[in-house]
Amino acid sequence: MEKLTDKHIKDFLENASLYTWQEFERPDFDRESLWINEIDAYCETCKQSRPFQYLGSRGGGAGMPRKQLTSGQSFFQFTCVSCHNEKHEYLVEQVVSDETIKLQKYGELPRKHLDRDPLLQKFFSNDKDYYEKAVVCLANGYGIAAFAYMRRIIENNIGELLDMLQEEINSTNADHSLLDKLSELKKETPMSEKIKVANNAMPDYLTPSGLNPLGRLYQVLSEGVHKYSDEVCLERANTLQTCIKYLVSELASRKKNRESFKSLIGSL
Ligand SMILES: [Zn+2]
Known part of the structure; x- marks a missing residue:
């Protein structure tokens, strides 16, 4: 089992199928959330693969007590950096234990494009x-x-x-x-x-x-x-x-x- 990194979360959001679980070792430092800044996805407006970024604020702020990631649900919304129009959204359930973090995607918009080469x-x-x-x-x-x-x-x-x-x-x-x-x-x-x-x-x-x-x-x-x-x-x-x-x-x-x-x- 690998330690959970931002790269794992990016791969998970981009590629994981709905309702399948992935399990990771809990990282050494405590994450507050599953937040990551950017994913890559196909943009229907730009007609090509583009970076999509999280545009909201990260919350917290200086002096706020540091929270720990807990079991529950996470919502992600990323916007295409080129057209600022297309959005990709994900719903993820996380189960956090002392040693591991398990992730399941239970929602995704737009519907994942099937890769027929x-x-x-x-x-x-x-x-x-x-x-x-x-x-x-x-x-x-x-x-x-x-x-x-x-x-x-x-x-x-x-x-x-x-x-x-x-x-x-x-x-x-x-x-x-x-x-x-x-x-x-x-x-x-x-x-x-x-x-x-x-x-x-x-x-x-x-x-x-x-x-x-x-x-x-x-x-x-x-x-x-x-x-x-x-x-x-x-x-x-x-x-x-x-x-x-x-x-x-x-x-x-x-x-x-x-x-x-x-x-x-x-x-x-
Ligand atoms: Zn775009």
């Missing part, structure tokens, strides 16, 4: 019903279901992902021994073997800070739904989505750049 929607077009269900489950914090749907979609589409990788490596003259490893991944081999191969089947430029998204995908795919709690499954489902999103978007944009470069140079 257009690239993934296209990539998963043969499984769009499953992807839609996975997105809804992720947004509601239904971890076991989200993990099961994400696993199914990725198992169905991993061949296509390997094809995209193959095409990328073929056209960039990267280390061609990687191609052998990719074709090995298409064979029927035990999952433990696949994880090992996948961890060595990627060009360096697709492993940001040494993190290998393909290896991670196989690692998480090898982990069964039955073993884990709802919370851990939710984390796994998010990992799957993050890894596949990174790979699909990197590969698609590199391909697009290659093609536009080719057509530009070709027309000169």
Whole structure:
């Protein structure tokens, strides 16, 4: 369990699903409230992600006795710093004990925008019903279901992902021994073997800070739904989505750049 910081509260307000609890260790200093100054959110007026800030006064004031955060409810209202028009509001219940602080979001306005990634929607077009269900489950914090749907979609589409990788490596003259490893991944081999191969089947430029998204995908795919709690499954489902999103978007944009470069140079 991590000690509660402003960053945790920001993440919680921005991302937590309604009616799911998150528990934190109580910080060393006593917070008076869950107050934070700023969140980031999509602004419907500005049509982009903007900082939203709390515009009221913080209360208290010099010489006032310092209060301690107690169990109860907190209301947050943040206003877009650019248009001063759009507001994001949150209702949070907090349960404070000597050691821990538990948070639950029980209200949110505007209704949270479900993150249907257009690239993934296209990539998963043969499984769009499953992807839609996975997105809804992720947004509601239904971890076991989200993990099961994400696993199914990725198992169905991993061949296509390997094809995209193959095409990328073929056209960039990267280390061609990687191609052998990719074709090995298409064979029927035990999952433990696949994880090992996948961890060595990627060009360096697709492993940001040494993190290998393909290896991670196989690692998480090898982990069964039955073993884990709802919370851990939710984390796994998010990992799957993050890894596949990174790979699909990197590969698609590199391909697009290659093609536009080719057509530009070709027309000169
Ligand atoms: Zn705005």
